[in-house]
Amino acid sequence: MNSEGWDIPQAARSVGGDNEFLRELAGIFSAACPTLLKNLEEAITSGNFPCAVDSAHLIWSAARMLSATEVMNRALTVETMARSNEMNGIENAYLSLDREARRLLDALAAFRSRRPAPSGGQEPEER
Numbered sequence: 489m490n491s492e493g494w495d496i497p498q499a500a501r502s503v504g505g506d507n508e509f510l511r512e513l514a515g516i517f518s519a520a521c522p523t524l525l526k527n528l529e530e531a532i533t534s535g536n537f538p539c540a541v542d543s544a545h546l547i548w549s550a551a552r553m554l555s556a557t558e559v560m561n562r563a564l565t566v567e568t569m570a571r572s573n574e575m576n577g578i579e580n581a582y583l584s585l586d587r588e589a590r591r592l593l594d595a596l597a598a599f600r601s602r603r604p605a606p607s608g609g610q611e612p613e614e615r
Contacts, residue, residue: 492595493588494556502555514596517550519592524550525586528566532582540570545566547589554596559587 503509531539544567551559551573562585569578 490544491537492598493558493592494551494555496599498555499553502547502553511600513553514600517554518596518600520550521547521589525589529582532566532570532578535575537570537573541567543571544585547585551589551592554575554592556592559585559592562588 500507500510507602528540528543528547528577531537531540531543544563547561548563548567550564553555561607562581566578566581569581
C-alpha cells in the first residue's frame with residue numbers, strides 16, 4: 489500500500505486492469521462515503537447500533553473494492569463494536585475511521601483527476 493491509503497496496483501488487478509472502471513469505482517466511493525460517514529456518526533450518537541453496523545459494513549465493503557486496507561480495518565472495528573453494542577470507545581473508533589476515510593477521499597480525488605492513459609495503453613503502476 490502506498491501513502492495514499494489504498495493499493496492502486498492491487499485495486500487495478502481486482503478489476504482486470506480496467507483503469508476507467510477503477511475511476512468509476514473511486515467516484516462511486518467518493519460520492520457515497522460522506523453520506524455513509526454521516527449516517528454512521530448519527531447512528532452512534534443516537535445509539536442505533538443496527539444502523540451503525542450497516543453503515544460501517546457498507547464502508548468496509550466499498551473500501552475492500554479499492555484495496556483500502558486502513559479504511560477497511562477501521563470500518564471493521566466500528567462494525568464489530570456496534571455489533572456488540574459496545575459504547576465504550578466507539579466514538580474514538582469512528583473518529584479514526586473518519587480521518588482515514590477523508591484521507592482516502594483526497595487520494596481518490598487526485599487519482600480521478602489524473603489524465604487517463606491513451607487508448608490501448610495502460611497507466612503506469614504507482615508505488
